[in-house]
Amino acid sequence: MADKFDDATQKELANFVEAEQAQARLHSSIHMLTSMCWDKCVTGTPSTRFSRSEEGCLANCVDRFLDTSLFMVKKIEEQRAQHGQLS
Amino acid sequence: MADKFDDATQKELANFVEAEQAQARLHSSIHMLTSMCWDKCVTGTPSTRFSRSEEGCLANCVDRFLDTSLFMVKKIEEQRAQHGQLS
Amino acid sequence: MADKFDDATQKELANFVEAEQAQARLHSSIHMLTSMCWDKCVTGTPSTRFSRSEEGCLANCVDRFLDTSLFMVKKIEEQRAQHGQLS
Amino acid sequence: MAARKDAVIKSIRSEMALANAQELMNKTNEKCFAKCVTKPSTSLSGSEETCLARCLDRYMEAFNIVSRSYISRISKERLEH
Amino acid sequence: MAARKDAVIKSIRSEMALANAQELMNKTNEKCFAKCVTKPSTSLSGSEETCLARCLDRYMEAFNIVSRSYISRISKERLEH
Amino acid sequence: MAARKDAVIKSIRSEMALANAQELMNKTNEKCFAKCVTKPSTSLSGSEETCLARCLDRYMEAFNIVSRSYISRISKERLEH
Numbered sequence: 001m002a003d004k005f006d007d008a009t010q011k012e013l014a015n016f017v018e019a020e021q022a023q024a025r026l027h028s029s030i031h032m033l034t035s036m037c038w039d040k041c042v043t044g045t046p047s048t049r050f051s052r053s054e055e056g057c058l059a060n061c062v063d064r065f066l067d068t069s070l071f072m073v074k075k076i077e078e079q080r081a082q083h084g085q086l087s
Numbered sequence: 088m089a090d091k092f093d094d095a096t097q098k099e100l101a102n103f104v105e106a107e108q109a110q111a112r113l114h115s116s117i118h119m120l121t122s123m124c125w126d127k128c129v130t131g132t133p134s135t136r137f138s139r140s141e142e143g144c145l146a147n148c149v150d151r152f153l154d155t156s157l158f159m160v161k162k163i164e165e166q167r168a169q170h171g172q173l174s
Numbered sequence: 175m176a177d178k179f180d181d182a183t184q185k186e187l188a189n190f191v192e193a194e195q196a197q198a199r200l201h202s203s204i205h206m207l208t209s210m211c212w213d214k215c216v217t218g219t220p221s222t223r224f225s226r227s228e229e230g231c232l233a234n235c236v237d238r239f240l241d242t243s244l245f246m247v248k249k250i251e252e253q254r255a256q257h258g259q260l261s
Numbered sequence: 262m263a264a265r266k267d268a269v270i271k272s273i274r275s276e277m278a279l280a281n282a283q284e285l286m287n288k289t290n291e292k293c294f295a296k297c298v299t300k301p302s303t304s305l306s307g308s309e310e311t312c313l314a315r316c317l318d319r320y321m322e323a324f325n326i327v328s329r330s331y332i333s334r335i336s337k338e339r340l341e342h
Numbered sequence: 343m344a345a346r347k348d349a350v351i352k353s354i355r356s357e358m359a360l361a362n363a364q365e366l367m368n369k370t371n372e373k374c375f376a377k378c379v380t381k382p383s384t385s386l387s388g389s390e391e392t393c394l395a396r397c398l399d400r401y402m403e404a405f406n407i408v409s410r411s412y413i414s415r416i417s418k419e420r421l422e423h
Numbered sequence: 424m425a426a427r428k429d430a431v432i433k434s435i436r437s438e439m440a441l442a443n444a445q446e447l448m449n450k451t452n453e454k455c456f457a458k459c460v461t462k463p464s465t466s467l468s469g470s471e472e473t474c475l476a477r478c479l480d481r482y483m484e485a486f487n488i489v490s491r492s493y494i495s496r497i498s499k500e501r502l503e504h
Contacts (some may be wrong), residue, residue, distance in 0.1 A: 009428050016432055020439055027443045029318060035450055036291075038482065040301070046458060046478035050437075057301055058485055062492035064301035068294045071305065072286065075314055082440045096266050104271055107277055110298040113332075114281045122288055123372075127382070133296060133316035143324055144382055149330035151382035155375045155394060158386065159367065162395055167267065183347050190351055194358055200413075201362045208408045209369055210453075212401065212461070220377060220397035231463055232404055236411035237465035242456045242475060245467065246448065249476055 037061035124148035211235035324335045370401045451482045 005013065040056035042050070050058065092100065128144035129137070137145065179187065215231035216224070224232065290320070297312035298305070378393035379386070386411070435482070460473035467475075 001334050001468065005303070005424065005428065009424065013428065013431065017435065020435055024439060024442075027446070028494055030486070030490050031446050031450060033275075033453070033493060034482075034486045036294075037301075037489055038454055038485050040295070040299070042458075042485065044264060046455070046474055046481045048477060048480075050481065050484070051301075058488045059492070060301035061487055063496060064298050065290070065294050066496055067305050068298060070312060071297060071313055072290055072317055076315055092262070092266065096262065099270065100266065104273065107273055110278060111280075116292045117324070117328050117331055118284050118288060120331060121320075121324045122292070123375075124290055124327055124382075125323050127376070127380070129319065129323065133293070133312055135318075137319065137322070140308060140381075145326045146330070147382035147384060149273060149327055151379050151386060152371070152375050153334055155379060156367075156371050156392060158308070158394055159371055159374070159398055162398055171374050179343070179347065181431050183343065187347065187350065191354065193375055198358060198361075201365070204405070204409050204412055205365050205369060207412060208401075208405045209373070210456075211408055211463075212373055212404050214457070214461070216400065216404065220374070220400045221394055222396060222399075224400065224403070227462075232407045232498055233411070234463035234465060236408055237415060238460050238467060239452070239456055240415055242460060243448075243452050245472060245475055246479055248454070251481055 033062055033065065036065070120149055120152065123152070190245070206234055207239065289317060292320055293317060304338060365386060366405060368401075370398060373401055447483075447486060451479060454482055455479060 004010075037058055041054050041061055044051065044054070091097075124145055128141050128148055131138065131141070178184075197236050211232055215235055218225065218228070293316035295314050297309050297316055374397035374403050378390050378397055455475050455478035459471050459478055
């Protein structure tokens with residue numbers, strides 16, 4: 001094997017790998033969301049363009065899904081505040 | 088790095104990790120079963136409580152799924168006994 | 175631990191492991207295709223044999239799925255050739 | 262040493278509990294979004310939020326029913342065999 | 343040494359075969375439970391068991407059809423390229 | 424040394440891009456086969472191929488819409504918090 005990288009280079013590479021892993025998680029979320037929003041919004045046979053309702057559904061799908069996650073977290077925190085720690 | 092754990096502590100930690108891994112497999116099965124039984128049993132819009140038929144379905148879903156697994160294994164063993172080893 | 179394997183044996187084992195991994199990928203594809211073709215083709219309650227249409231559907235399902243993959247790759251390459259590298 | 266051991270155990274335990282809670286939230290969001298938000302529009306409507314709040318409670322209830330059934334079944338089978 | 347090598351190979355092979363059989367059983371149980379036990383009640387009924395037994399045979403048949411098609415197709419493509 | 428570093432970076436980047444493109448192709452094939460080839464017969468028909476070509480374009484369009492929405496949303500949330 002060739003010589004090892006020096007410390008500065010090793011640190012730079014570690015940062016790069018970490019950034020790439022964050023990127024990979026981002027891609028993985030986008031693939032999951034595309035698949036889910038496709039199943040929810042694209043109900044007809046594919047045509048040369050999306051219908052108006054398909055396009056509106058796709059445009060809003062990600063934001064409403066993320067709103068749903070926030071809403072659920074808020075509800076759980078409200079319940080915890082009422083009933084004490086559920087653990 | 089700090090000193091290593093002694094042998095007894097290492098063994099204790101290994102047992103603990105093994106128990107936690109068994110726990111993780113249990114959790115994973117429960118998530119899978121909840122997801123599957125939800126899809127099978129909860130067909131209407133969520134209400135303030137489950138309907139009678141939803142509740143009965145959920146109460147029996149896990150046991151019938153595990154019965155199904157046992158039944159399938161029994162059938163396969165019967166076929167092997169009849170036709171010799173299929174492998 | 176016992177003695178290490180000699181170099182020739184290590185190489186033989188490495189080749190064996192690689193072949194087994196290829197086999198595992200093959201099995202994984204077959205499980206995925208069986209699951210997908212079952213959902214597409216077997217629509218009725220299971221009987222003592224497949225209906226004619228179920229049998230035809232299953233017999234063609236894998237080949238049409240692989241044709242689909244090839245067709246998609248061809249289309250993408252055509253688009254790249256027209257619009258330049260999309261990357 | 263014992264303090265360090267306890268710290269390791271505590272950290273593994275809380276990581277496991279977090280992963281389990283995270284998985285439960287992910288599944289709940291997925292199932293309830295599928296059921297309650299059938300046509301995503303420019304904001305969550307009041308009826309969608311009502312549906313989501315009930316769906317959250319029902320999914321947790323289903324999770325508890327399934328957990329109890331599964332644990333009682335595998336305990337029984339372990340006794341028999 | 344040769345005996346130890348054979349033992350390693352045998353153990354990897356049987357682990358692989360087991361994982362493959364396990365995956366096939368899991369898929370079969372999942373698909374057949376979905377098809378045959380549509381309303382889980384207090385026990386499996388006779389008609390559910392008949393359905394499950396047939397479903398098991400059909401899923402194995404589908405698995406064999408798919409395996410044959412897939413292997414013959416990739417063998418053909420390897421020859422052409 | 425710098426050249427070797429750049430080679431490592433380039434190789435990781437192209438591996439990531441490949442994995443991402445591969446995942447996109449797998450999803451596209453899966454979704455479009457499900458939508459366009461409802462009864463697999465002895466070859467892909469003309470209308471199935473038309474459907475597949477359009478489906479490919481629509482899935483890529485959906486992927487772009489979703490990517491834009493998601494990235495703009497998480498950028499906004501990062502600013503707020």
